[in-house]
Amino acid sequence: MTALSSAGAAAAQNDILSEIKKQLISRVENASLVNENTNITRDLGLDSLTVMDFIFDLEDSFDISIPMERIAEVQTVADLAQAIIVLQKEAS
Amino acid sequence: MGIFDQYKALQEQHAALASVGQCPDQLQFDDIISPTEATLNGKPTILMGTNNYLGMTFDEGCVQSAIDALKEEGTGTTGSRIANGSYNGHKALEDELTAFYDMDSAILFSTGYQANLGAISALAGRDDYLLIDADSHASIYDACRLSDAQVIRFRHNDPKNLARKLERLQDKPGNKLIVIESIYSMLGDMSPIAEFVAIKKKYGAYLLVDEAHSLGVLGEKGRGICEHAGVEKDVDFITGTFSKSIGTIGGFLLSNVPGLDIIRLASRPYMFTASPPPSVVASARHTLARIAGATDLRERLWANATQLYTGLQNAGYELGPTLSPIVAIRLKDAEKAIALWNGLLDAGIYTNLALPPATPFGWYLLRSSISAAHTPEQIAKAVDICTKIGLELELITLSNSRATNGTSAVNGASETPPCATSETEPTVPPKTGDSTATA
Numbered sequence A: 001m002t003a004l005s006s007a008g009a010a011a012a013q014n015d016i017l018s019e020i021k022k023q024l025i026s027r028v029e030n031a032s033l034v035n036e037n038t039n040i041t042r043d044l045g046l047d048s049l050t051v052m053d054f055i056f057d058l059e060d061s062f063d064i065s066i067p068m069e070r071i072a073e074v075q076t077v078a079d080l081a082q083a084i085i086v087l088q089k090e091a092s
Numbered sequence B: 001m002g003i004f005d006q007y008k009a010l011q012e013q014h015a016a017l018a019s020v021g022q023c024p025d026q027l028q029f030d031d032i033i034s035p036t037e038a039t040l041n042g043k044p045t046i047l048m049g050t051n052n053y054l055g056m057t058f059d060e061g062c063v064q065s066a067i068d069a070l071k072e073e074g075t076g077t078t079g080s081r082i083a084n085g086s087y088n089g090h091k092a093l094e095d096e097l098t099a100f101y102d103m104d105s106a107i108l109f110s111t112g113y114q115a116n117l118g119a120i121s122a123l124a125g126r127d128d129y130l131l132i133d134a135d136s137h138a139s140i141y142d143a144c145r146l147s148d149a150q151v152i153r154f155r156h157n158d159p160k161n162l163a164r165k166l167e168r169l170q171d172k173p174g175n176k177l178i179v180i181e182s183i184y185s186m187l188g189d190m191s192p193i194a195e196f197v198a199i200k201k202k203y204g205a206y207l208l209v210d211e212a213h214s215l216g217v218l219g220e221k222g223r224g225i226c227e228h229a230g231v232e233k234d235v236d237f238i239t240g241t242f243s244k245s246i247g248t249i250g251g252f253l254l255s256n257v258p259g260l261d262i263i264r265l266a267s268r269p270y271m272f273t274a275s276p277p278p279s280v281v282a283s284a285r286h287t288l289a290r291i292a293g294a295t296d297l298r299e300r301l302w303a304n305a306t307q308l309y310t311g312l313q314n315a316g317y318e319l320g321p322t323l324s325p326i327v328a329i330r331l332k333d334a335e336k337a338i339a340l341w342n343g344l345l346d347a348g349i350y351t352n353l354a355l356p357p358a359t360p361f362g363w364y365l366l367r368s369s370i371s372a373a374h375t376p377e378q379i380a381k382a383v384d385i386c387t388k389i390g391l392e393l394e395l396i397t398l399s400n401s402r403a404t405n406g407t408s409a410v411n412g413a414s415e416t417p418p419c420a421t422s423e424t425e426p427t428v429p430p431k432t433g434d435s436t437a438t439a
């Protein structure tokens, strides 16, 4: 990987992380709880309905579909960003 | 750590419910008197939450046909059709289902849950895609777990969201199977099926429709939402249950796609459970034979639904978006929802209490299902009691309540009945839903 493309990848990853955090913060009371290592269901106490709605919004933002089995593997914000990167690669 | 410790939160929720009154899961009727009446804790109770849409459970012919079958063929089949062979009634019922729906083939399952589980898991294989509505019944969610296919959810009753998802899959090889329901079991809202059919055609996907709550309820001949919307020839698979309008138990899968029978050798929920017993098959056959001609019952059912829906709406309650035989009061406050449900029970009205996450938007639902067998007097009484308790609990106020007695609710029934042939206007905008596995 060239220095340039890895810088591009890092920028893309940052964009994904900030969109995930933005979407999460709009759904929790305490925004300071949301960072890369936040466990989405355990740390934020989000119920399954809120998580589903959150996933639908992310699907719209990134123009991807996130299959249920992929969602099941995700725990943290960083996991989710990684899953989205993989799905974007698969789609292109 | 004990083996039940994983259920701590569930136990706590249950205990909280038990501490303020009765528990939905522990109700035990002393006597069932008719499709609409029972005795509960010694008290005469009107049944308003039994999915018994046509009131067939006590139909004399149904009961007699079951008795005859019991005497002739015994109490059970004691095995699956694959292992132990079929009885005459199994094949006859399948033939009668294909004739009723005018479709090519039918497969009987032991319940509607297993029909969804067995059909969906066997139809969608490893390289395929399942696209399911977010508000799907638990049997559809469980089918997805049993299937090797990738599962993608779309927003509830949102054909555009589905279209975007199919668009993204266009270059992927596998088959795409879309799964929707007809009348959704929690809020009674209806699927915009014609729009789904258009999308399925555009993207070359298969479409499966679960007619659980619409068989006998929608369509001129009572075949359900596909008949009602005039899209029967465009739907690839139909599943359904005998546990609601048919008044017994069992499920089925129907299709015009050639070669359906192979599912019998591939579907685990078909192969590894006992087939329906002769008495159940006999009463299902008896009722099914009556459905097409039961226009009178359907008219009664929709008039009753109108009376309950408008009665509760006039009282000031927020209901599901569409008038249908499933009438759900939407409540935000858990304690008041539980109090209303208990208050109704104490006053002799049985409804269903549905709690998140089995409900859309995290609502607490007081769900009732109306029957053709209800009398206008029973419904008026239910509306009156519901209004009275609602006012006490301050769930509704006199100012937002346009009618505080059942008499006006009865009059509501004579206003333009929606009947099975016309879509009713949503009274709240149909929003996108987001529940996980409605129970």
Ligand SMILES: Cc1ncc(COP(=O)(O)O)c(C=O)c1O
Pocket: B111, B112, B113, B114, B116, B137, B139, B181, B185, B210, B212, B213, B241, B242, B243, B249, B250, B251, B439
């Ligand atoms: C939409 C839907 N599908 C399937 C089922 C399962 O039906 P059965 O009771 O026959 O298992 C139900 C009933 O709970 C349902 O509401």
